[in-house]
Amino acid sequence: MKLLAPSILSADFYRLGEQIEAVIKGGADLLHFDVMDGHFVPNITFGPVVLESIKKHCNIPLDAHLMIENVDKYIPEFIKAGADMVSIHIENNYHIHRSIELIKSLGAKAGVVINPGTPLSLLEEVLHYVDFVLLMSVNPGFGGQKFIPRSLERLRRLKEMVNAINPKVLIEVDGGIKEENILEVARAGADILVVGSGIFAHQDVQAQTRKLKNLLISSEAL
Known part of the structure; x- marks a missing residue:
């Protein structure tokens, strides 16, 4: 099953609770948190306190992507705050x-x-140990970037690696995924598709989430 993971990095933080409710009603499978510390990537976002607050009112899994230094120091804090999935950079x-x-x-x-x-x-050795791989299709640090076209070829190659080494590993793709390319990314091998501005830049967030989720459902029927 293809999973849709809205990234709250692109949300309107003044209306964050309202927009999270909208994507959940629209059929989102996960919520994606882009955690940045201003060192590993040139931006600062949010920490475990924000995730903890959302967890209290959220009934879908929370996916924390840690773009930070000294991850071992912060991994326990994010999991304690409610992260169901945690990814770290190789x-x-x-x-x-x-x-x-x-x-x-x-x-x-x-x-x-x-x-x-x-x-x-x-990734060859680490595929034996992980539950999922997050393939970045933009350079990490900022939302709203354009999908790097070569990412599709990398995704296909990664899918071959996963099938050969550990078929249980899911592939997540993040960066520049929008309505016009989400089907292509899904068909190339993505199991989890992270969408930021492709959802939150729309006036009706719930309807756009539902539209993208329906596209993913249709991709599995083909």
Whole structure:
């Protein structure tokens, strides 16, 4: 089943609760949290307090993408706050296996993230241990960026790697996914599709979420 994960990075924070309710009513499967610290990526977003507040009123899984330094220090805080899925970057985690095992030991699904310019070959060993891989289709740091076309080829190659090494691993794709390309990304092998401005830039957030979810459902019927 293809899963839709709205990214609250693109939400109107003045109306955050209202917009989260809208995407849930629209059929969202997960909520995606882009956590940035201003060091690993050039932006600062939010921490575990925000996630904890949302968890109290949210009945779908919370997916925390940690674009931060010193992840082992913060992984327990995000899981305690309510993260059901936690993903960390392969580029800045020198003991990736230890961090993945930490996430799992605390009861969350563990994922590894790979940036557009990083060779997929670096994932070969870690695929034995993770629950999902997050393939970035933009350079991390800011919402609203354009989908990098080569990401489709990388996604197809990653799908082949996953099928050969650990078919249970889900593939998540984040960056520049909108109504016009969501079907293509889904058909190329994505299991979880993260959408930010492609949902929250629309006036009717609930209707747009429903539209994209229906597109994903149709992709599985083909």
